Each structure stands twice: as structure tokens, then as C-alpha cells.
Amino acid sequence: MSDSTTGASHTLASTRTFETIRLRESDDRLHVALDRPEVRNAIDLTMVEELHAVCDHLERQPKVLIISGTEVNGKGVFASGADIAQLRERRRDDALAGINSQVFSRVARLPMPVIAALDGWTLGGGAELAYAADFRIATPRVRIGQPETNLGIMAAAGATWRLRELVGEPLAKELLLAGRVLDADEALAARLVTALHPPEELLAAADALADRICAQDPLAVRLSKAVFHLPEAAHPMVDELAQAVLFESPAKFDRMQAFLDRKNTK
Structure with missing residues (x-):
């Protein structure tokens, strides 16, 4: 089931129908709501394929991605x-x-930032999808954990390395090896999520964060994200090359001139 906001130049929902996700798209963002309520949004092969379709779309038409669940x-x-x-x-x-x-890594590599809006159970592969986002905000109902070892497997879709980068080795091992589940306050204290919002305000908060991102120069955001995730050995040369591209962009001259004009009128 799909819905889309009118006014977008070419929406993903106009090209196909979806079974496991709902879409809301505008010119600068795409909101994907995971929608398998009968199994608490468990990620199946159909959802994986549909998330690949989302990535196809956003690689061709870069926009901020917001991912949420359902009630x-x-x-x-x-x-x-x-x-x-x-x-x-x-x-x-x-x-x-x-x-x-593979699909979570593709989400992480999207050109524009990804916001995960977390409410309630965020477990296993669901947590690993959230770790692939650039930003995670949540409600006080969020519960985050990795129950894989209790099922005789391991968290093999990014948690073993992304989680260590996000919260540090000791806490990551508690989640991965001892089955610890973090509540909202614990996730906030660990900076695994950056803000808590009442459930009814979560999506508005995600849109407000997207508004702040979209107010920046898109090319500067894209290059900053790409450079941020490169290995240490690539710096500072890659920073300088990216900056060289931006120094020649029309947006740089327009935005800096606008800043100077505002400063001169004060």
C-alpha cells in the first residue's frame, strides 16, 4: 500500500505498488513507513526487495530519507x-x-542523509537498519537490542561493527553477546539516539530535522556525508578535493554573498 504527496516531480509510488512499506514523498524527502503490522514489521524478502527499490530511486533522485515503523x-x-x-x-x-x-549498506551509502524514527521494538535486523541511518530519534517507548545469539545465530547485517562505532565496545558487547535490550533513556545516554519525542510528535520531529538538512546546500551535504565515512587514511586529501569542487559551485558564491548582504544590512 502506497501513498504519495502531490507536487513531487517524479514519485516512487507512481512507478509501482508496494506490499510491505508505505510511502510519502515530496521534492526534497521520502518517508518510508515499514508496514507489516501482523508480524511487528519483521523484515522479509519482499521488504528487502522493496527497500532496494527505494535505494534505486534515491540514488537517481537524491533526497533525505525518513524511515519509521507503524503502530x-x-x-x-x-x-x-x-x-x-x-x-x-x-x-x-x-x-x-x-x-x-547488502540492503542496509546500500541505505547507509545513500547520497543524502537518512533519518530513522524509532518507536517501540527495534530489534535484530530492525536495529541494524536503524544503525545504518545517519540520525536516530526515538520515543520513550523504544527498545533496542540484538537477540540473535539467543536464536543460535549472530547479528551479521552490520551490528558487529556499526554498533561498536556508535556506542563503544563494552556496551556493544553487552547487546551482541549478552542479549541486553536498551530502553529509551539508556539509548539516549549512549547517544545511540539523539533525541526523545512523544509518539505523536515523532514524525513531526523527523520532518523538522529533515527541514534543517534541506536548508543546507545539497551538494555540500552530499560531499560532507561521503567524506565523513571514508577511512582515516583518505584524509586530508579527499577533504581538500571535495572542498575544491564546492569552491567552484554556484551555490557557494550565492550563499556566501547572501550572508555578506545580510551582515551588511545589520
Whole structure:
């Protein structure tokens, strides 16, 4: 089921229908709501394929991506993890194909920033999808954890390295090896999420953050994100090359002149 905001030049929802996600798109952002409430938004192969379609679209038409869950029986759910019924049947070759890790890495590499708006259960693959975002905001109902080892597997879609980068090794090991689940206050204290909002205000807060991002120069944002994620050995040369591109951009001259004009009128 898909819906789209009118006014966008070419919306993803106009090209196909979706079974596991709902879409709301405008000229500068795309909101994807995970929508499998009957299984608490468990990530199945159809959802993976539909997230790949989202990435296809945003690689061609860069926009801010907001990912959220849905409300189930009055309670928020981001994603409860991978679909266990499908996961149980996967074998060695499925693991080597990186079904979930490939799409999460693609989300992380999108040209413009990704915002994860988390409410309720954010577990397993759902948590790993959230770690792939550039920003994570949440509600007081959020619960984040990695239950994979209790199921006889490991968190293999990014948690073993992204989580260590986000919260540090000691806490990452508690989640990955001891099954610890963080509540909202713990996630905020660990800076795994950067802000808490009432459930009814979560999406408005995500849009407000997207507004701030979209007020920046898009090329400067894209290059800053790309350079930020490069290995240390690439710096400072890559910073200087990216800056050289920006120094020649029309937006740099227009925005700096506007700044000087405002300063001179004060």
C-alpha cells in the first residue's frame, strides 16, 4: 500500500505498488513507513526487495530519507527483526549472499542523509537498519537490542561493527553477546539516539530535522556525508578535493554573498 504527496516531480509510488512499506514523498524527502503490522514489521524478502527499490530511486533522485515503523494495537513498532519463519529456512549460501546486510549498506551509502524514527521494538535486523541511518530519534517507548545469539545465530547485517562505532565496545558487547535490550533513556545516554519525542510528535520531529538538512546546500551535504565515512587514511586529501569542487559551485558564491548582504544590512 502506497501513498504519495502531490507536487513531487517524479514519485516512487507512481512507478509501482508496494506490499510491505508505505510511502510519502515530496521534492526534497521520502518517508518510508515499514508496514507489516501482523508480524511487528519483521523484515522479509519482499521488504528487502522493496527497500532496494527505494535505494534505486534515491540514488537517481537524491533526497533525505525518513524511515519509521507503524503502530500496532496502540503500541509503536519500528521492526522486530528479520522474519524468523524465513530466517529458519536460510542456509549457508543465503548467509553468504548478505540478504539484509547488502540492503542496509546500500541505505547507509545513500547520497543524502537518512533519518530513522524509532518507536517501540527495534530489534535484530530492525536495529541494524536503524544503525545504518545517519540520525536516530526515538520515543520513550523504544527498545533496542540484538537477540540473535539467543536464536543460535549472530547479528551479521552490520551490528558487529556499526554498533561498536556508535556506542563503544563494552556496551556493544553487552547487546551482541549478552542479549541486553536498551530502553529509551539508556539509548539516549549512549547517544545511540539523539533525541526523545512523544509518539505523536515523532514524525513531526523527523520532518523538522529533515527541514534543517534541506536548508543546507545539497551538494555540500552530499560531499560532507561521503567524506565523513571514508577511512582515516583518505584524509586530508579527499577533504581538500571535495572542498575544491564546492569552491567552484554556484551555490557557494550565492550563499556566501547572501550572508555578506545580510551582515551588511545589520
